Amino acid sequence: MRMMVHLVVHIVIALSLYAALVTTSAEPTPRKANRYLIEKWKKWYTFCDINHDGVISVGDPKHFETFYKGNDCSRYGGRKTSLETMVQLWKAVHLFNKTVISQAEFVGTVKQQFETNDAAFYNLIRMYMSEWSRFIDCNGNNLLSNDEVLTLLFAMGHNNTAKDEELFFSFPDENGEIPPAVVVANFLRFVFDKDKAKPDIFKNSLDSGI
Ligand SMILES: [Ca+2]
Numbered sequence: 006m007r008m009m010v011h012l013v014v015h016i017v018i019a020l021s022l023y024a025a026l027v028t029t030s031a032e033p034t035p036r037k038a039n040r041y042l043i044e045k046w047k048k049w050y051t052f053c054d055i056n057h058d059g060v061i062s063v064g065d066p067k068h069f070e071t072f073y074k075g076n077d078c079s080r081y082g083g084r085k086t087s088l089e090t091m092v093q094l095w096k097a098v099h100l101f102n103k104t105v106i107s108q109a110e111f112v113g114t115v116k117q118q119f120e121t122n123d124a125a126f127y128n129l130i131r132m133y134m135s136e137w138s139r140f141i142d143c144n145g146n147n148l149l150s151n152d153e154v155l156t157l158l159f160a161m162g163h164n165n166t167a168k169d170e171e172l173f174f175s176f177p178d179e180n181g182e183i184p185p186a187v188v189v190a191n192f193l194r195f196v197f198d199k200d201k202a203k204p205d206i207f208k209n210s211l212d213s214g215i
């Protein structure tokens with residue numbers, strides 16, 4: 006009889022623990038940015054200050070606009086999206102359609118998007134990076150060559166060839182070229198992954214001072 010009572014008590018405890026667990030996991034958990042993400046977003050801001058004047062503004066995309074106007078790909082198969090589209094997307098993602106944005110405003114807006122509008126923001130960044138891949142694929146072979154990536158990094162004001170190549174060779178490749186999906190997935194990890202323990206190619210590259 007005593008054993009029976011013990012058994013029942015154990016079952017009741019186990020069931021209530023299970024119920025508590027189920028209730029907890031069923032509750033919506035709000036997404037919160039952590040310090041690691043905020044640190045990465047600050048670096049992202051610095052990376053996008055293309056003309057290196059300390060602030061992101063409409064002056065920055067002008068740099069890559071001028072650069073790519075002199076970089077015609079039509080004889081190689083061409084780009085699959087236009088420079089105008091890339092300028093507009095760049096402004097939407099980095100300026101949130103303002104004319105100038107401080108680092109604090111940028112990080113604050115990204116944080117707000119991350120915490121309140123995550124799926125839409127995630128899809129915007131994924132689409133943005135996919136469009137870049139389509140734009141920089143000068144020979145239209147659906148792979149990104151060393152030359153195509155280095156041209157982009159130069160257009161973005163990152164003129165240290167050794168650092169640029171270090172980034173290029175960090176990606177897993179297919180016969181020396183990078184599938185666009187690899188770049189997109191790694192950039193999404195850079196912007197959205199809170200886990201410091203996971204390797205992050207873009208974070209490492211920015212840390213190394215690309
Ligand atoms: Ca700037």
Ligand SMILES: [Ca+2]
Pocket residue numbers: 141142143144145146147148149150153
């Ligand atoms: Ca290519």
